[in-house]
Amino acid sequence: MTEQTKTHYRKVFKSDHLGQADLEDFIESGSNLVFTIHHVVQEIGAKVAGKTINANIAYFAESIKPLVLNATNSKILRQITGSSFVEDWVNILVQIYIDPNVKMKGDTVGGVRINPKQPPASKPVLTRDNQVKWKQAITAFKRDGNLSAVLKQMDMSQEDMQAIQTEAQNV
Numbered sequence: 396m397t398e399q400t401k402t403h404y405r406k407v408f409k410s411d412h413l414g415q416a417d418l419e420d421f422i423e424s425g426s427n428l429v430f431t432i433h434h435v436v437q438e439i440g441a442k443v444a445g446k447t448i449n450a451n452i453a454y455f456a457e458s459i460k461p462l463v464l465n466a467t468n469s470k471i472l473r474q475i476t477g478s479s480f481v482e483d484w485v486n487i488l489v490q491i492y493i494d495p496n497v498k499m500k501g502d503t504v505g506g507v508r509i510n511p512k513q514p515p516a517s518k519p520v521l522t523r524d525n526q527v528k529w530k531q532a533i534t535a536f537k538r539d540g541n542l543s544a545v546l547k548q549m550d551m552s553q554e555d556m557q558a559i560q561t562e563a564q565n566v
Contacts, residue, residue: 410443410444410460411442411443411460411461412443412444412452412460412461412462412463413459413460413461413462413463413491413507414460414507415493415505415506415507417459417460418491418492418493418507419493421459422493427490428490428491428492429488429489429490429514430455430456430457430459430488430489430490430491431455431456431457431486431487431488431489432453432454432455432456432472432484432485432486432487432488432489433454433455433456433485433486434453434454434484434485435451435452435453435454435464435472435481435482435484435485436451436452436454436481437449437450437451437452437481438450438451438452441463443463450463450464451463451464451469451481452464453468453472453484456486462491462507465506467508468507468508468509471508471509471510471511472484472487472489472509474511475487475489475509475511475513487513488513488514488516489509489510489513489514490509490510490512490513490514491507491508491509491510492507492508492510493505493506493507493508494506494507494508517550518548518549518550519548519549519550520549520550520551520552521545521549521550521551521555522551522552522555523555523558528549529559531545532545532549532551532559533559533562533563533566536559536560536563537563537566542556542559542560
């Protein structure tokens, strides 16, 4: 049996919230673990790991389980947003990771952490479908002799960059 076909022992402990075992699945599939926190809610009497607790819970725009925010992750969101209010923690791009050094009740158990360094927002991709931006890119190439100014604002495939250069030379 290979590592990818084996079953992690934590899988048997079903959880409605994002945990280390869930992240391991994402890592195995090649995810960079960057997600958008859609909103955060303070839930009183939330069921977490078979216990009833009061917790800040982050819900993601992507189709993944919500994340129970412990004190450390809540502080990180406060730093990222500049606000201590969970209602302000909306539409935030975060990268999460497994921290093997997380302790619970004196034992090192590992856990989910939010990276304090916010990942850069991805740029839109320029294609021929957006004729206005495509023509602006041709104009920029003619003006500058390169696509540096365009690539600061948008991503492009190598093929499309070549096509813009060819069109700029033929116009």
